[in-house]
Amino acid sequence: MPRKGIALVLSAPSGAGKSTLTAMLRKEFPDLAYSVSCTTRKPRPGEVDGRDYHFVSESDFLRQREAGGFAEWAQVHGNYYGTPLVEVTNKLDQGFDILFDIDVQGAAQLKLNLFNTCFIFILPPSLEELEHRLRLRGTESEESIQARLHNAYDEIKEARWYDALIVNDDLETAYLHLRSVYLAATLTPACQPELLQSLLQGGNH
Numbered sequence: 440m441p442r443k444g445i446a447l448v449l450s451a452p453s454g455a456g457k458s459t460l461t462a463m464l465r466k467e468f469p470d471l472a473y474s475v476s477c478t479t480r481k482p483r484p485g486e487v488d489g490r491d492y493h494f495v496s497e498s499d500f501l502r503q504r505e506a507g508g509f510a511e512w513a514q515v516h517g518n519y520y521g522t523p524l525v526e527v528t529n530k531l532d533q534g535f536d537i538l539f540d541i542d543v544q545g546a547a548q549l550k551l552n553l554f555n556t557c558f559i560f561i562l563p564p565s566l567e568e569l570e571h572r573l574r575l576r577g578t579e580s581e582e583s584i585q586a587r588l589h590n591a592y593d594e595i596k597e598a599r600w601y602d603a604l605i606v607n608d609d610l611e612t613a614y615l616h617l618r619s620v621y622l623a624a625t626l627t628p629a630c631q632p633e634l635l636q637s638l639l640q641g642g643n644h
């Protein structure tokens with residue numbers, strides 16, 4: 440019996456390991472669709488347009504925003520980010536689970552706008568370790584590292600309303616927690632709206 444698609448929303452302070460954990464989840468669950476955001480920031484080495492982000496100019500982003508083209512949008516670290524509305528609603532309607540990698544401001548907008556959601560916040564074991572990982576990754580300027588550390592404090596303060604908090608200390612443990620929360624979220628009655636009625640009517644599951 441087809442079930443409803445779930446919007447699996449992951450947020451984390453930059454450097455906590457969200458991309459790493461997301462890649463692991465997508466490898467194990469290849470049918471999990473990914474919401475490719477639009478952003479005005481420049482691609483990092485290795486990032487592919489259309490796969491990691493739709494890299495757009497500021498004027499294109501603002502035009503799309505004015506046209507109501509985003510399910511949510513936010514300004515993060517001085518750049519615009521937004522979730523294309525039509526892509527997301529089409530996939531959810533078709534029953535696909537969709538993974539969202541978005542910040543807390545965008546997640547709060549999605550909580551108001553979407554049904555069947557699961558909000559997960561990834562935490563670093565400490566703020567010191569967060570700084571260490573950002574430096575080790577080697578993708579940010581000193582100015583960008585300082586901005587991300589400053590934002591981390593504010594983002595962690597906003598994470599109380601999420602459905603699950605996962606500390607990414609040991610990567611394998613964090614991943615086991617992430618996949619468990621995902622699988623549990625797909626078993627809610629809201630995701631399986633016809634199951635009970637069908638069983639009562641003599642269906643076989």
Ligand code: ADP
Nearest residue numbers: 453454455456457458459572576607608609610
């Ligand atoms: P984010 O997507 O949240 O910004 P990344 O996934 O890019 O973070 O991780 C930041 C850095 O930390 C990367 O170099 C990554 O390899 C490393 N990292 C991720 N998880 C762990 C972990 N559990 N222990 C140590 N290093 C980690």
Ligand code: 5GP
Nearest residue numbers: 476512513515520521522540541542544545
């Ligand atoms: P990065 O530039 O490191 O890829 O992402 C910076 C931040 O922007 C991360 O917290 C990421 O989750 C967030 N982000 C990425 N895409 C979107 C989006 O479409 N909307 C919102 N609100 N945030 C996003």
